[in-house]
Amino acid sequence: MELKPQDLLVLLKVAAHPPQRWTYAGLAKALSLSASEVHACVRRAVAAGLAVTQGRGEWSPIRPNLLEFVLHGVRYVWPAAPGPLKRGVPTAFGVEPLAGKLVVPPGEAPVWAHSLGTAKGPSLSPLYRTAPQAALADPALHRMLALVDALRIGRARERSLAAKALEAELMCAESKATDASQ
Numbered sequence: 001m002e003l004k005p006q007d008l009l010v011l012l013k014v015a016a017h018p019p020q021r022w023t024y025a026g027l028a029k030a031l032s033l034s035a036s037e038v039h040a041c042v043r044r045a046v047a048a049g050l051a052v053t054q055g056r057g058e059w060s061p062i063r064p065n066l067l068e069f070v071l072h073g074v075r076y077v078w079p080a081a082p083g084p085l086k087r088g089v090p091t092a093f094g095v096e097p098l099a100g101k102l103v104v105p106p107g108e109a110p111v112w113a114h115s116l117g118t119a120k121g122p123s124l125s126p127l128y129r130t131a132p133q134a135a136l137a138d139p140a141l142h143r144m145l146a147l148v149d150a151l152r153i154g155r156a157r158e159r160s161l162a163a164k165a166l167e168a169e170l171m172c173a174e175s176k177a178t179d180a181s182q
Contacts, residue, residue, distance in 0.1 A: 001047045005078050005128040006033060008070070010041040011050055011061045012148070015170055016140035021058070030137070032130035063170050070148055071163050080124055080152040082110055088117035089132045091124055093158055095146040097165045102158065110153065124149060144169055 013031055014022055024035040024042075031038070042059055045051035050066050053059045085107070093102045094109025110124040111117055112132040126132055127148060135142035147169065150162035 001044050003044055003048050003050075003077070004041070006031075006037065006130075007041040007044050007048075007050075008074070008078075008148070009128045009131055009134070009145075010038055011045055011066055012144045013134065013138070013141050015061045015063065015066060016138065016144055018060075023057075031134045067167055067170050070151065070166060074148060075152045075159075078127060078152065080149065082122035082124055082153065084123055085120060086111060086113040086117075086123040087120050088113040088123060089135060089142075090117075090119045090121070091126070091135075091146045092149040092153060092162075093146075094119060094121060095142065097143065098146070098150055098158065098161055101161055110149065124153065127152075140169075 009031055010027060024038045027038045028035040046053055050069060051059050051061050088111030090109055091112055092110045093099060093104055107121055109121045111119050111121045112126040113123045114132040116136060127145060131145055135145050147162045147166040150158050154162060
């Protein structure tokens with residue numbers, strides 16, 4: 001069974017909000033997917049060792065495995081290349097936490113082409129077609145997806161900063177989940 005980009009989108013959404021219990025329908029609505037598509041994403045993630053089932057209909061990402069896959073595999077499995085200038089939603093180093101750490105000339109930070117976008121820059125294909133819409137509705141997911149994009153297209157310095165920031169995001173979210181369960 002092969003992983004698909006939407007599998008990572010689902011995993012990152014759940015990882016961004018650990019204390020929340022998601023239904024397939026709830027995730028589907030939040031990510032503009034169908035419930036059956038979300039269910040298939042979860043099955044593939046479990047088969048790949050990126051998630052674990054915890055009972056009937058309950059599952060969660062395995063954060064260390066997810067982090068390892070994103071840091072070392074995503075740029076090879078789903079590579080990205082900047083395209084023509086377009087208006088869209090900022091991503092990669094055009095969004096915090098990287099935007100504050102890197103000096104990027106105006107109009108050079110990548111964007112996902114989208115009608116509701118507020119920035120202009122080289123276009124970048126999102127990890128999955130519904131990612132920009134989901135990111136606009138969820139700042140935590142937007143940060144994670146932008147960091148993944150920085151890992152996909154960045155040079156060594158950008159990838160290093162993105163790796164540290166993504167690890168902090170995932171581990172901070174994990175500690176919130178642990179605190180909530182106690």
